[in-house]
């Protein structure tokens with residue numbers, strides 16, 4: 067097996083924040099055999115390692131002193147079609163939105179609300195991506211991983227993935243131990259439209275009514291009008307997760323701020339981090355080359371030449387301020403590398 071490890075590689079084009087940083091070692095893998103060969107190479111033994119797919123949910127603090135692994139396998143396979151149900155496997159290196167488009171083109175429903183989310187299929191299960199009222203976990207049947215602690219592959223059924231809001235077992239017990247190789251999804255030829263989120267229904271109606279293609283196009287149009295394009299303004303989407311607080315705390319805050327959005331969830335009440343950041347006066351503010359987007363307070367941006375440390379300093383300043391003003395702790399959704 068030829069050595070696929072590259073040394074001292076720039077990561078500038080591999081992170082949507084557009085942070086200029088380098089990694090000591092970098093390797094792409096298309097199979098578990100290639101992955102094993104890379105991990106067995108003595109030059110990377112004992113070094114920290116991380117997987118980076120599209121780099122759309124990471125913040126590079128600076129140069130990475132270890133090995134960055136990049137999934138390159140891009141096959142999509144239709145495994146089964148029984149009645150209305152279709153089972154599809156996509157390898158970790160498939161671009162997420164290409165996968166959504168592939169399914170929509172064939173009339174396979176279930177992922178259309180997740181159109182245009184940047185990144186790869188492999189990462190979709192790491193934080194259980196979600197948008198417009200749908201989460202990836204609703205369509206996941208199982209996840210095939212490589213365990214770096216045992217050197218073996220394993221298949222984890224969805225019910226054992228501990229999927230939650232932007233959360234999964236891969237961010238917790240299996241953090242740093244699991245490399246996602248492929249994901250198996252179950253979709254349907256009979257759509258169950260989910261249009262109750264924001265302006266989606268109106269946008270779908272404007273396109274002539276509910277079809278999965280119209281839902282996809284409506285989601286794309288709304289996203290393009292609301293979110294900054296990372297190619298123009300570096301960002302990683304929502305920087306913070308929406309915090310979940312106790313009912314008592316939510317009641318106290320809504321008494322003080324009657325227009326504050328608050329949604330009951332099984333373990334408390336979910337608040338909108340964007341609202342808190344906006345109401346603390348951060349929208350559009352800059353600290354050095356890092357800033358808060360002027361239309362989306364949840365999105366931190368690289369205003370040009372920002373370092374990871376500058377973005378992190380802004381994020382910490384916002385977290386401290388939100389804690390001081392509202393008594394609420396907000397956590398990053400973005401993975402800090």
Ligand SMILES: Cc1cc2nc3c(=O)[nH]c(=O)nc-3n(C[C@H](O)[C@H](O)[C@H](O)COP(=O)(O)OP(=O)(O)OC[C@H]3O[C@@H](n4cnc5c(N)ncnc54)[C@H](O)[C@@H]3O)c2cc1C
Pocket residue numbers: 082116117118119120121122123124137158183184185186187188189190192193194195196197244245246247293294295296301302303304401
């Ligand atoms: C403009 C914009 C809009 C966004 N909108 C949304 C949204 O609506 N909803 C949403 O949920 N997210 C959103 N995101 C965040 C991001 O698109 C998702 O989190 C996406 O799944 C990240 O994919 P990626 O391949 O870029 O992951 P990366 O950024 O490369 O990695 C993210 C994390 O997953 C790990 N990882 C990646 N691949 C693997 C693998 N194969 N095995 C093990 N670990 C792996 C990495 O180590 C890292 O910790 C948005 C981002 C941007 C820039």
